[in-house]
Amino acid sequence: MLLRLSDGRTVESVVLPKNAVCVSTQVGCAVGCAFCMTGRGGLTRQLGSAEIVAQVAAAREINPAIRKVDFMGMGEPAHNLRAVMEAVQFLGTYGDFGHKSLMISSSGSRRLFQHLMALPRQAVKPALALSLHSTRDELRSALMPHADKMTVRDLVAAAEAYSRMARTPVQYEWVLLQGVNDGVQEADGLIALLAGRSAMVNVIPVNEVSGLPFKRPPKAACLGFVRRLREAGIVSTIRQSAAQDVLGGCGQLRSRFIEGAAGSAARRALDISA
Numbered sequence: 678m679l680l681r682l683s684d685g686r687t688v689e690s691v692v693l694p695k696n697a698v699c700v701s702t703q704v705g706c707a708v709g710c711a712f713c714m715t716g717r718g719g720l721t722r723q724l725g726s727a728e729i730v731a732q733v734a735a736a737r738e739i740n741p742a743i744r745k746v747d748f749m750g751m752g753e754p755a756h757n758l759r760a761v762m763e764a765v766q767f768l769g770t771y772g773d774f775g776h777k778s779l780m781i782s783s784s785g786s787r788r789l790f791q792h793l794m795a796l797p798r799q800a801v802k803p804a805l806a807l808s809l810h811s812t813r814d815e816l817r818s819a820l821m822p823h824a825d826k827m828t829v830r831d832l833v834a835a836a837e838a839y840s841r842m843a844r845t846p847v848q849y850e851w852v853l854l855q856g857v858n859d860g861v862q863e864a865d866g867l868i869a870l871l872a873g874r875s876a877m878v879n880v881i882p883v884n885e886v887s888g889l890p891f892k893r894p895p896k897a898a899c900l901g902f903v904r905r906l907r908e909a910g911i912v913s914t915i916r917q918s919a920a921q922d923v924l925g926g927c928g929q930l931r932s933r934f935i936e937g938a939a940g941s942a943a944r945r946a947l948d949i950s951a
């Protein structure tokens with residue numbers, strides 16, 4: 678879905694299989710991931726908590742059975758923490774969502790971990806997905822130039838501490854980029870990093886973006902990467918990239934809309950300003 682806000686700006690949400698929706702938390706994003714269309718334009722503005730919850734309501738118009746919300750669309754939830762956590766607490770308290778069915782996806786930051794670890798006992802404790810993409814600090818910094826400068830080891834240790842408190846495994850997100858982070862060295866680095874931890878790895882073959890140099894690895898390479906993790910005892914799956922039929926989900930649909938080249942899907946942008 679492409680959704681129009683009260684000031685005319687737009688964000689993407691993706692209605693996913695298995696009764697889930699992926700929502701945006703910001704218009705644009707300041708993290709600047711090298712493979713992401715949203716990251717190219719920088720941050721425009723924060724979304725309010727009502728604008729985040731409205732995306733869920735709009736998705737339930739399409740699928741009333743939606744019971745899972747991934748805060749994984751446009752934006753870095755850790756950079757809009759107050760509104761994101763308001764939405765999490767609201768949906769988990771009044772929205773008929775199990776706490777573990779609300780998942781924040783973040784590149785990680787000290788502020789985020791401090792906030793999560795300080796949640797009171799009765800508060801909704803969302804599941805956490807940590808965008809890793811490399812076990813090497815230099816490569817991760819190059820891929821995510823404006824992410825918090827925590828080391829990979831510190832990120833994983835902080836995520837693990839929250840996982841124990843919230844009693845839910847951490848999901849590690851790994852956008853697979855051909856020739857960049859799809860090799861044996863990275864797979865083995867991940868195995869060494871996560872061995873013995875309560876974790877699962879979601880491998881996401883990249884959504885190729887016109888004008889960016891990153892390629893989606895062939896299917897056999899994706900399967901080989903995951904097989905290597907699994908053989909070492911790391912729970913891992915390949916995530917299908919949703920919404921490729923409308924070039925959506927990574928800011929691409931919105932980008933085409935802004936550039937005036939959108940197709941029929943974007944012309945049906947829903948107005949959620951009310």
Ligand code: SF4
Nearest residue numbers: 706709710713716752
């Ligand atoms: S992948 Fe996520 S964190 Fe990175 S620039 Fe895109 S929206 Fe921001």
